[in-house]
Amino acid sequence: MKLKKIAVKIGSNVLTKTDGTLDVDRMSALVAQIATLQNKGVEIVLISSGAVASGRSVLGINKKMDVVDQRQLFSAVGQAKLINHYYDLFREHGITVGQVLTTKENFSSRRHYLNQRNCMKVMLKNNVLPIVNENDTVSVSELMFTDNDELAGLIASMMDMQALIILSNIDGIYNGSPSNPTSKVILQIEKGQDILDFIQNSKSTFGRGGMLTKTTIARRIADQGIDVFIANGKRDNILLQLVSKKEVVICTHFVASRGEVSSVKKWIAHSQGFAKGEIHINENAAKALTGEKAVSLLPIGVTGIIGDFEKDDIVKIIDEKYMELGVGKVQCDSNKAREMIGKKNQKPLVHCDYLYFE
16 A cells, blocks of 8 residues: 555654754754655655753753753743754755644543644645644643654544654664664564563653553554554655655554544544543443444443543443453433443443444
8 A cells, every 4th residue: 555644753862862952964864755755745744752852952951950840941942943943944845834732631622633633634735744742831741642652643543644654763673672683673563463572661862752652552553544663763764765665674564454443433542541430331241342243332231430521521441350441432421321320221321433442
């Protein structure tokens, strides 16, 4: 399948030198590749890290500061510098860019979600390349994305992209420690393939995340029918090679599951952190919901309602062993749901079209 719609995430370690300053030469090379692809008709959304690292290099503050204060200050200065570099570099190729700053909270409601999607669709329709980053100046710890890999996954899903390309400073996921010369990159990962033994839970030098986060996000996005590639952004022409598919590229490819996934389900799949309550279900309901056939959650299988929520809020689905099975968009408020617990011949609490299970 020829890739015509892609999301590209560039990590902090790709865009920064060892001293923490922006690597403008690398930025320029990546911009040139993106420009080449766009001129060939490929629709691209760019998710770029580097604002905090950029601000840190500008200010050079050595005094001890609160972590959140430091992040807000560095990102406020660094984001301006970062987007200005992108603006100038893309302008050399005749491409106009637009900045989209978002927060995790903007994905919490369907209305905000659709507003963001519409904004970027309008930009793309008018040949403006969206450059997306988290708005660190207003985000606080509990409302932050895990890192920009999580944001990139949300954007790729929201914009119905064919592929998400995550550019890091290593070639992909190795079958051992990357520092071990005998380790090799796992070139392809299929649905259900166990690779946890190979994942090192260490964070990158300048970013917030690590390979475990990338793997978790990649699996979820691939399950939604989007191919995910984790590749080395410091390799020359890496984007052109991945999209052209004319040669074997050393990277890790999470193979997309086939089958359509609705826009609503894509939103629900990423809404676990916004759940307003819990619906506890019995064993029979759990078996029915996690079987091969799509079924709705009926009140007769419900054993308890935890928390207060309104109609259309996201709720977690919990089994008898207190294991979280998935999430769904509830059809009524918590008071009405409690009245319906265990009753037969009732409308679904959560329709199958609005349920998502890992």
